[in-house]
Amino acid sequence: MAGVSEATVSRVLNNVGPIREDTKRKVLEAAEILGYYPNALAQSFARRRSGNLGVILPYVPKVHIFSTYYFSEILNGIGEQVRGLGYDMLLIFRKPGVENGYMDLFRSHKVDACILLGTTDTPAERKALKALEEAGHPFCLVNQHFEGERFLEVDADHEQGAYEAVKHLLEEGYRKIAFLNGPPEYSNSLDRLKGYVRAMSEAGIINPAASLTEAIPPEWLDSGNYSRTSGYEAAKRFFRNKDHIDAVFAANDRMAIGLMQGFRDLGMHPGKDIAIVGCDDSDGARITDPPLTSVSVPFYQMGMMAAKLLLTDSVSEDHPKQDGGTGHQIQMSTKLVVRSSSRGNPA
């Protein structure tokens, strides 16, 4: 109808290559009249492209994942980038450590690339990720490192973040600093433990030469599952040794807020009787009483970066070396935000 070849029609409709303006107009007019509409599914099939960036989210029944600061900020960053690059975002819920069938998503061309959030370092997970890598399917992990692998990862420098948090407490005069860590399957739990040990060793409080179990008094080391409730419960355990503890560093804000509530219910005043520092610098940190000192982690930027790494070829100009990063593994800086929960007068 436009009097041109099929190839020209295809080039016009896909906006590929140089085409004369009047040819373009003729083709578009004909398409308009005929009601022709490229079927994206057929196009995808031909091109083997879905136009979707997959995002794997951990599925835990009744947990409101979009309402947690950690996930929502990473998703905000991914969403901003994806929108800018003309992709859509396919959210896929998987039970962590149980359902690793990521390969199906690529095999079935539901996604062109995948960001995995909330993965844990288990043998099954490693195996699933290695299979993806071997098949050449592009994927990126956010905030999780798999030691010994060369997976594409966007992580934050949690060791340095923990180091600075504990150093701040030391500078404020606290010495008996306990650490409420997260579960060991998350790489940042080990990172934070390293930072804690480094700061405490430098201050001469623990013996850097001793093994961890010998160096750290057992009443100073505890762990929760990142929930507010687990922080609340930990406060009860710390309270039993309250004479041996004057500050607690928690691996996220939710647990820190739970600690504050738990200590308060036991008659201790957070910020006065005991210092508290969290991680994430979530919205909650600003509105607790007292406001919570916290390690700010650039989750939004990490989400943007992961999407950019997967969907574009160049990121290096935008991402200077000082933030670390070997190409495969990018590590972003954290920043301590000091508020009144850690500015008490330790005895």
Place this chain on the structure above:
Amino acid sequence: MAGVSEATVSRVLNNVGPIREDTKRKVLEAAEILGYYPNALAQSFARRRSGNLGVILPYVPKVHIFSTYYFSEILNGIGEQVRGLGYDMLLIFRKPGVENGYMDLFRSHKVDACILLGTTDTPAERKALKALEEAGHPFCLVNQHFEGERFLEVDADHEQGAYEAVKHLLEEGYRKIAFLNGPPEYSNSLDRLKGYVRAMSEAGIINPAASLTEAIPPEWLDSGNYSRTSGYEAAKRFFRNKDHIDAVFAANDRMAIGLMQGFRDLGMHPGKDIAIVGCDDSDGARITDPPLTSVSVPFYQMGMMAAKLLLTDSVSEDHPKQDGGTGHQIQMSTKLVVRSSSRGNPA
């Protein structure tokens, strides 16, 4: 290789119809050995199904949409339902009121059905939705009503919610009650205004026979854009008439929290000098000082319901009549949660 027909292979692999166990085993073993994997894209193409539920989200640059209670709770509900029904969730960002090309998503078979969040009542939006309806593409609106249309909608009873909020303030002894509404393009702004007027009329404070502009003193009616900042700014305007105002009902918690901060910065104590009531009953309402009285809206359930309506045939047994709903338009109940921001001692 399994010695059976193509149709049988298809039935086994798609798990359709009764098949003898040994036939099934033979087919699956052959598929395993051959590395055969159904290509979901090819399957979708044949069946014209994507297995994706689309969710349209308003795109506003730099606004962290997943971090707002309203959207995150609706998405939590959709996610829970979608996961249960074996669908994935395709998130699509569109500039509200500008980009209405919803039809493309169906034409290109990217989605099987669509939930639209954050839509506004504009002529362009109505036109786009009517086109979808005429083409027979299944879609559902959440928390937005288009008067005069028969679109599938899951809404909350915002009129009753506002009525109960204002009635509570009246019962606490407040009489000079101002209302900070949201933008007029949202149907719930009109709903809440109706509830406010009903409560104030019943109390004999405003004249139900008069027109709105005559009945309500202008210093009692103001509006913001649902942001905390717009609430903060509104506090300054209300403050100029502070002798004529002893309580403010705000159309969401963010604006209510902004109001509290604004009044505090002007030397007034929320909960003492001025009562504040919000809407949404978000996490923020629990942690402000004083805690915020708020109208709880079942956003999570609304998200679940919208997904269920679109992806399954039956919802009526699960959704008893008392929550309203004509089949096309379901209206869920709200509930006032009273906290100390509205329990002062008005003069």
